[in-house]
Amino acid sequence: MAIPTPHLDDRRFQQLVDEAKRYVQQRAPEWTDHNVSDPGVTLIETFAHMVDQLVYRLNRVPEKNYLAFLDLMGVRLFPPTAARGDVTFWLSTAQPDTVLLPRGTEVATAHSEADREVVFATEHELPIVPCELRTLVTISATGTIEDRTADLAAAEDVPCFQTEPAVGDAMLFGLSGAVPRCVIAVELDSRVEGIGVDPRQPPLVWEAWDGTRWAECEAFEDTTGGLNKPGEVLLQIGPGHTPSTVAGVRAGWLRCRVTAPVPDQPFYSESPTVRVAEVSTVGGTTGVEHAEAHTDVPLGESAGVPGQRFTADVAPVLTDGDPVVVQVSTEDGWEDWTVVDHFGRSGPTDRHVTLDPTTGEFGFPPAVRLPDGSLRYYGAVPAKGAQLRIPRYRTGGGRAGNVARGAISVLRSSEPYISEVENREAAIGGVDGETIAEAKIRAPHQLQLQERAVTAADHEQIARQAAPAAARIRCLPAAAEQDPGAARLLVVPGAVADTGDRIRFEQLIPSEQLLATIASRLDERRLLGARIVVEPPFYQGITVVARLRSTGADTGRIDRDALDALYAHLNPLRGGADGTGWPFGRPVQVGEVFAVLQRVDGVGLVEEVRLFPADPITGRRGTPADRIDLPAHALVFSHQHQVVVVPHDGAEPR
Numbered sequence: 001m002a003i004p005t006p007h008l009d010d011r012r013f014q015q016l017v018d019e020a021k022r023y024v025q026q027r028a029p030e031w032t033d034h035n036v037s038d039p040g041v042t043l044i045e046t047f048a049h050m051v052d053q054l055v056y057r058l059n060r061v062p063e064k065n066y067l068a069f070l071d072l073m074g075v076r077l078f079p080p081t082a083a084r085g086d087v088t089f090w091l092s093t094a095q096p097d098t099v100l101l102p103r104g105t106e107v108a109t110a111h112s113e114a115d116r117e118v119v120f121a122t123e124h125e126l127p128i129v130p131c132e133l134r135t136l137v138t139i140s141a142t143g144t145i146e147d148r149t150a151d152l153a154a155a156e157d158v159p160c161f162q163t164e165p166a167v168g169d170a171m172l173f174g175l176s177g178a179v180p181r182c183v184i185a186v187e188l189d190s191r192v193e194g195i196g197v198d199p200r201q202p203p204l205v206w207e208a209w210d211g212t213r214w215a216e217c218e219a220f221e222d223t224t225g226g227l228n229k230p231g232e233v234l235l236q237i238g239p240g241h242t243p244s245t246v247a248g249v250r251a252g253w254l255r256c257r258v259t260a261p262v263p264d265q266p267f268y269s270e271s272p273t274v275r276v277a278e279v280s281t282v283g284g285t286t287g288v289e290h291a292e293a294h295t296d297v298p299l300g301e302s303a304g305v306p307g308q309r310f311t312a313d314v315a316p317v318l319t320d321g322d323p324v325v326v327q328v329s330t331e332d333g334w335e336d337w338t339v340v341d342h343f344g345r346s347g348p349t350d351r352h353v354t355l356d357p358t359t360g361e362f363g364f365p366p367a368v369r370l371p372d373g374s375l376r377y378y379g380a381v382p383a384k385g386a387q388l389r390i391p392r393y394r395t396g397g398g399r400a401g402n403v404a405r406g407a408i409s410v411l412r413s414s415e416p417y418i419s420e421v422e423n424r425e426a427a428i429g430g431v432d433g434e435t436i437a438e439a440k441i442r443a444p445h446q447l448q449l450q451e452r453a454v455t456a457a458d459h460e461q462i463a464r465q466a467a468p469a470a471a472r473i474r475c476l477p478a479a480a481e482q483d484p485g486a487a488r489l490l491v492v493p494g495a496v497a498d499t500g501d502r503i504r505f506e507q508l509i510p511s512e513q514l515l516a517t518i519a520s521r522l523d524e525r526r527l528l529g530a531r532i533v534v535e536p537p538f539y540q541g542i543t544v545v546a547r548l549r550s551t552g553a554d555t556g557r558i559d560r561d562a563l564d565a566l567y568a569h570l571n572p573l574r575g576g577a578d579g580t581g582w583p584f585g586r587p588v589q590v591g592e593v594f595a596v597l598q599r600v601d602g603v604g605l606v607e608e609v610r611l612f613p614a615d616p617i618t619g620r621r622g623t624p625a626d627r628i629d630l631p632a633h634a635l636v637f638s639h640q641h642q643v644v645v646v647p648h649d650g651a652e653p654r
Contacts (some may be wrong), residue, residue: 012055016051024044076356079317080398080430082321083397083429087422087423088423090418090422099416101286106120108410119292120290120408122288131179135249136274145246157273162271165271173255181284181286183235188230197226200225201265203265204259206233208254218235290398291321294312299311299362301388305381306377309361317357318397323338327390328386328388329389344378352379353379367381397432402430459522471581476632489522491518491536495507502567544593544612548600561600562645567638585631587628612624614640
């Protein structure tokens with residue numbers, strides 16, 4: 001429940017009138033006509049109406065007072081958090097020198113009459129390093145290494161793998177240097193096909209050496225069809241790419257390796273060959289955040305007394321990134337003062353400050369007078385006349401930054417050689433600042449927890465406070481075979497759906513940082529001896545195959561609406577009967593799918609519905625069933641639903 005609104009005066013109009021009449025009887029007994037027609041009673045009612053309005057305003061406690069009451073209970077409003085994502089900067093053409101994008105480079109969504117642009121800034125500088133192919137090496141699954149650089153220079157057909165390719169065969173490209181976070185184009189030309197594979201699903205993986213292991217690279221585009229024809233492969237190189245030595249050659253290494261085929265996946269019957277191979281850098285990718293950075297912001301001048309307070313020019317202050325510090329000028333330069341939650345553990349010499357992120361107010365340590373008359377300093381006091389400043393802090397954030405993939409397309413900063421920008425994945429993590437109404441609901445729960453995780457609800461509440469960006473959190477007992485006696489905290493991250501409520505599977509996997517943040521907060525508050533496992537839930541893929549008969553409306557529109565309805569209903573974030581997300585462990589039954597499809601406008605009859613369990617990673621389906629049960633730690637995931645709409649005249653759709 002929320003904190004109840006206090007009623008400082010609960011009297012109403014009629015009670016005020018009756019009370020005034022009682023005073024009249026006591027003070028003026030000769031006044032005997034108390035009917036509404038009496039002019040004196042009219043005056044009483046007039047004043048009672050005015051007092052009633054004053055009482056109403058008195059009972060409306062101002063937000064400033066609510067903030068003070070919440071602060072006395074140790075409850076402060078949560079500041080907003082900034083949405084984050086990755087943006088790729090594409091070069092207009094390959095450059096001979098490094099193109100350096102500074103930290104704070106601004107990109108934005110397109111501006112329109114309906115929507116304002118949403119501005120993002122890069123979190124780190126991005127060097128787009130040029131590269132070229134220096135060495136080509138093949139390594140067989142048995143470990144045989146051959147340097148094919150000379151053969152490539154002579155324009156000979158170089159076999160990529162063994163004559164009979166085997167799992168583990170690899171072709172290594174030695175680049176002129178490491179290209180971390182860069183997008184590279186590998187152009188290949190071959191006259192001999194790698195017979196046997198499906199060009200749409202070749203058993204290949206591209207990897208880059210990061211100093212400790214081969215890290216898989218994301219392939220944006222592969223027009224070679226798995227090395228079957230001339231074309232180009234666009235690869236995103238990871239941040240850890242580093243030079244190393246292979247076959248006596250030091251280079252930034254990239255490899256194309258043959259992987260084990262999944263069931264029903266064709267494999268190479270012969271080795272493809274390469275006659276021409278060229279590598280160039282065409283872009284780079286870096287993280288961006290929906291926030292604005294302020295540097296070297298002056299706070300004011302110290303008066304040399306305890307308990308000083310200063311407010312930043314722009315609020316709120318985002319605290320979900322690098323820690324905010326305050327610098328105090330001294331004769332030797334600037335000293336850093338650390339932001340702490342409170343001064344309870346601060347000693348007289350500790351350089352500590354507190355921060356209210358919502359208002360941007362910084363508080364310096366107080367001094368408390370003890371019973372013997374002495375002063376107890378809960379931290380150091382800046383010298384009188386010392387200048388105070390914030391070297392760097394960020395403002396902004398909010399849900400507006402959770403934009404869909406492809407929405408960021410405008411380069412706001414003037415950067416040479418950049419032709420376009422794009423975000424290939426949605427930006428996530430943006431949360432609006434907490435309102436007073438929300439804080440009033442949270443306060444009783446926070447006071448009840450007393451900073452200890454005991455019940456399942458305690459674990460969930462603390463986890464939500466640690467990670468407001470998480471969309472759903474559920475605490476269950478861990479499986480007996482996994483860790484008997486442990487608590488299992490399931491975390492579903494927030495995701496921005498594509499058109500028609502389509503959510504891709506990779507969007508539902510929480511980041512390691514998100515899991516670590518929750519685990520760290522719970523570890524501080526768990527009971528002694530309690531074990532907590534923080535992980536994503538199990539996602540059960542569901543494929544619906546349905547046949548519908550229309551009432552004469554456009555079958556194409558009905559098909560789209562029916563698919564949208566299925567993806568919306570079988571949705572782990574916003575699905576289910578109440579639209580708050582599919583309940584954990586709730587089975588999927590064919591009857592409710594019938595009902596969902598029957599409600600689609602233009603559907604006259606749902607003729608057939610079949611449910612298939614599906615693996616969202618491999619795409620393999622199971623046998624059809626009328627009911628698919630989910631374990632307690634599982635959620636549904638819509639996977640490639642199929643709908644056939646038959647026109648109302650009974651003719652088969654073309």
